[in-house]
Amino acid sequence: MKKLRKWLSGLSFRTGVIVLLSCVPLYILSALQFMLPIGLEAKGVLWVVFFGLAKTAQYGGLTILGASGYRRLKLQWVAWRKNKTVNRDGI
Secondary structure, three states, X not given: OHHHHHHHHOOOHHHHHHHHHOHHHHHHHHHHHXXXXXXXXXXXXXXXXXXXXXXXXXXXXXXHHHHHHHHHHHHHHHXXXXXXXXXXXXX
């Protein structure tokens, strides 16, 4: 397990962000599959699969980013929001 964590931590910041963002469509799929006209058992299986993949992508992305990558991502998000607000106001 430690070997896997070390390997994931060695991946780039960009890879971590991509893996982390891939959990969003998987969460959406895990919710939308309930609208399919299939049996309840199949819906349950699909939910477990998609929700499990989403959680795996989420924790994998956080492991790749690490604490410093998470801080960097948070700072970039704040800067983007600030820039978006400034540009919208025309200042």
